[in-house]
Amino acid sequence: MALTIGVPRETDSGEARVALIPDVADRLLATVDDLEVRVEEGAGHGAYHTDADYEAAGCAVVGRDEAFDADLVTKVAPPSDDEVERLGDGQVLIGFLSPLERPETARALAEQGVTTLAMELVPRISRAQKLDALSAMSSIGGYRAAILAAERLPKFFPLLTTAAGTVRPARVLVLGAGVAGLQAIATAKRLGAKVFGYDIREPTREEVESLGASFVELEVDIEADQDESGYAEQVEKEKQERQPELLKPHLADADVVISTALIPGKPAPLLINENAVAAMDPGSVIVDLAAPNGGNCALTETGEEIAGHDVQILGPTNLPAQMPVHASELYAKTVTAMIEEGLDDGTFAPDFEDQIFAESCLTRDGEVRNERVRGLLEPVEEDKA
Known part of the structure; x- marks a missing residue:
């Protein structure tokens, strides 16, 4: 049969x-x-x-x-x-x-x-x-996020030298160095942007830098009065809790932020608070790939494109479907x-x-x-x- x-x-x-x-x-x-x-x-x-x-x-x-x-x-x-x-x-x-x-x-x-x-x-x-399949679709999502950001940003991504003057490259910050984040970094880099990558996991530095991006390291000052194991755990805990504030100056410098921090089955971690959005230049773009689980940005609306403090905030839920072939x-x-x-x-x-x-x-x-x-x-x- x-x-x-x-x-x-x-x-x-x-x-x-x-x-x-x-x-x-x-x-x-x-x-x-x-x-x-x-x-x-x-x-x-x-x-x-x-x-x-x-x-x-x-x-x-x-x-x-x-x-x-x-x-x-x-x-x-x-x-x-x-x-x-x-x-x-x-x-x-x-x-x-x-x-x-x-x-x-x-x-x-x-x-x-x-x-x-x-x-x-x-x-x-x-x-x-x-x-x-998950990695395959995440890779497409990261690529598409960078393309959407380049389309929405009212600036060039690459450095351009023209008769009228020189245009500086856009600054792109990618939060999360998983499959989607790394593909977003690679794509933004190919488009000529100056790219920065951040992940709470220090071992991802090598992967981020291998793609030509600069790794953003957040400094956390705590009392070193524990043994080596306890100290490392405390650093990790404090870094997680203070991420939004520690990231704020890096977010303010970015023309584009692509956030990809997502844990299946759990609410997405908050990485971009409203104060950080307000500190970004008008016309800047945030593409929040964590939107299906609430978003990494406090202002993200799942499935919507909104403007908050003159920043364009995109909350896509199914970017691979935009590249169906x-x-x-x-x-x-x-x-x-x-x-x-x-x-x-x-x-x-x-x-x-x-x-x-x-x-x-x-x-x-x-x-x-x-x-x-x-x-x-x-x-x-x-x-x-």
């Missing part, structure tokens, strides 16, 4: 990505015997892939019901309530599931008997790098890698003892398997009891 993979059309507002693109589907069909890929009509339009492209790749273009009637369903955005109801016992769902932000969806999927593999839970180990291509490759990792003699039968599937598995056999997500649900269940 053929293994079937369903690719529904994404219905979230602003979501233009698709979980599988024709080229990647073509390669999958060529390597897996007895496989059928069902793509919902119009699923790829947002990423500029037509239904004819999918048919040419060997996929079946179907209606919404048939796309969800598959052994394995692949999505980008977490499923809506309606989509959860379309899934049932024995089916597998692969996609971004926002388990820490939407634990109730995990519970609903478990109750439906769906086995779910959350792409954001893929472990950060070397053999799982090809499945790392490459975002879909990279995402499709990571999803396909997940599928191929779990294939066994033509069927999708992942080994849940394997670290990749053990950690990526969100629900299975009617239960929420991720311990942290279960912890978020238990207080609610106790209240009901």
Whole structure:
């Protein structure tokens, strides 16, 4: 019996990505015997892939019901309530599931008997790098943030020497040196800006400087009356608490601030207070990539672009969807890698003892398997009891 993979059309507002693109589907069909890929009509339009492209790749273009009637369903955005109801016992769902932000969806999927593999839970180990959708999307987000900042800033990014005089380069400060932050640094640098990077983790200095940016170090003065371990912990604690004030002079000097400090499932740390915004030059730009979790800036409004103290503050929630062609291509490759990792003699039968599937598995056999997500649900269940 053929293994079937369903690719529904994404219905979230602003979501233009698709979980599988024709080229990647073509390669999958060529390597897996007895496989059928069902793509919902119009699923790829947002990423500029037509239904004819999918048919040419060997996929079946179907209606919404048939796309969800598959052994394995692949999505980008977490499923809506309606989509959860379309899934049932024995089916597998692969996609971004926002388990820490939407634990109730995990519970609903478990109750439906769906086995779910959350792409954001893929472990950060070397053999799982090809499945790392989160890093791929973060890289796109960092790139797009720098481009948006350059578009909004009423100044040039690069140094320019003209007959009318010399224009100094823009000063860009990137807060957070994770995947998104490093890509924002690299992109701003390519655009000719003078770039500075900050991260509370001192070891990131080397990565920031390797991209040609200057590392911002915050000095914290505390009493050195502890042993080495206690002193280090106290420095870390005080630095975290005083970050907004310590960053203020660096923020005031910046034309553009791109903030990326985000911990999944927790409110974003406050790095930019209102006084710091007021100290920036009029026309300056803040792109807050932590907006989905409240933002690193005190004035950020999730999903909105506002002006505060004559500073433009952007709170985007899904920048990868603004680059749907490459975002879909990279995402499709990571999803396909997940599928191929779990294939066994033509069927999708992942080994849940394997670290990749053990950690990526969100629900299975009617239960929420991720311990942290279960912890978020238990207080609610106790209240009901």
